[in-house]
Amino acid sequence: MSTPTLNQAPLHEYSGILGIGAYRPDIIVTNDDICQWIDSSDEWIRQRTGIVTRHRAGRDVSVVDMAEGAAREALLGAGIEASELGAVIVSTVTHPYATPSAASLLAERLGATPAPAFDVSAACAGYCYGIAQADALVRAGSAKYVLVVGVEKLSDVIDNHERTISFLLGDGAGAVVVGPAEQAGIGPSIWGSDGSRWDAIGMTHSLLAVRDFSATAMQNDGDTDDAAVAADETRLWPTLRQDGQTVFRWAVWEMAKAAKQALDAAGVSVADLAAFVPHQANMRIIDELAKQLKMPDSVMIARDIADAGNTSAASIPLATHRLLQENPELHGGLSLQIGFGAGLVFGAQVVVLP
Amino acid sequence: MASNEEILAGLAEIVNEETGLAPEAVELDKSFTDDLDIDSISMMTIVVNAEEKFGVRIPDEEVKNLKTVGDAVTYISGAQA
DSSP, X not given: OOOOOOOOOOOOSXXXXXXXXXXXXXXXXXXXXXXXXXXXXXXXXXXXXXXXXXXXXXXXXXXXHHHHHHHHHHHHHHTOOGGGEEEEEEEXXXXXXXXXXXXXXXXXXXXXXXXXEEEEOOGGGHHHHHHHHHHHHHHTTSOSEEEEEEEEEGGGGOOTTOSSSGGGBOEEEEEEEEEEOSSOOBOOOEEEEOGGGTTSEEESSOHXXXXXXXXXXXXXXXXXXXXXXXXXXXXXXXXXXXXXXXXXXXXXXXXXXXXXXXXXXHTOOGGGOSEEEEOOSOHHHHHHHHHHTTOOXXXXXXXXXXXXXXOGGGHHHHHHHHHHHHOGGGTTOEEEEEEEETTTEEEEEEEEOO | OOOHHHHHHHHHHHHHHHHOOOGGGOOTTOBTTTTTOOOHHHHHHHHHHHHHHHTOXXXXXXXXXXXXXXXXXXXXXXXXX
């Protein structure tokens, strides 16, 4: 009996980013607003984080709503119809359903059904993880055009009275369309994880603790003692926390190494870059990373964090979108992007700006 | 291996570069946070630069115990041995 031969998808040599879009929600939270909740000052927050305001979304705006806004602009920029998408990837940690995914609903709203659609849970590295996958899908011939969205509604998972991370965070969405290109548009991805530091950034507790508390409350006919609830944090809605010192050290000195690897893998040096777009975690991380990488003055460094706060998976596409709007001459230039965050996880690549 | 005096001088140089504080202000009994007004992020930068300068490893959990400049000198001196 002869062995049948399989067809495999034809490879495509190059991929690139074809269009970019952004959605910034309209509630502006100032440092003075923050100081109603924590004992701090505008000056202290600016000095420690570089943040002046953050954008946050109202209760009626969902992760998928924001993703849709950014995606429509990215499709327009790429000049393709949603129906041409071969895959929809949404990177987020704040879509409030374990299943179904934000991506499948987004694909339906855009008119991309039946494109494969899935979410990526890689926190602040989520966008770079999405780009790594989109690049691979396009070049492997698995999809012609791939939509990658980084979106977060972090205001749903913060505790306003908490001091390690909540005051840094904002909401928003950024999206790009990745597709076949005539020349190399996405350098090799340097990505990875370090679960030995799983507890450096993350939620206060598991959703199972919320379930168990709800079950107890039901048994008591909903008769709960408010003071007891407040005293037992594990009964409450999970929110984010971080060990800032550990994260800072990792984000600067370990990520500088990853960023250098991404440059080496792409065969370029910092002098070849037009822009540097690190995850917008904290202005001091951005400054120290730029110093460690010896970024020349000719490289435009994204500092969107001052107005947008830290928007996790959305921060790199949002910051890139703004750089391009304010500096149209950057189109076609090289950008080093690096995301890093809860996991710990990281991803970096050099890309040609759309 | 650096002597305690050399470690102190080296630390003072690192603190000066990070914060602009005069090297003479960096004395053994000074608290990093209370006397020198060094925040947690600057402290990490100082720690990483000290690791490089003195060829030692200062783990994250150890940083919390380094309250004074003297604590840091003692730790680095011990770690070099």
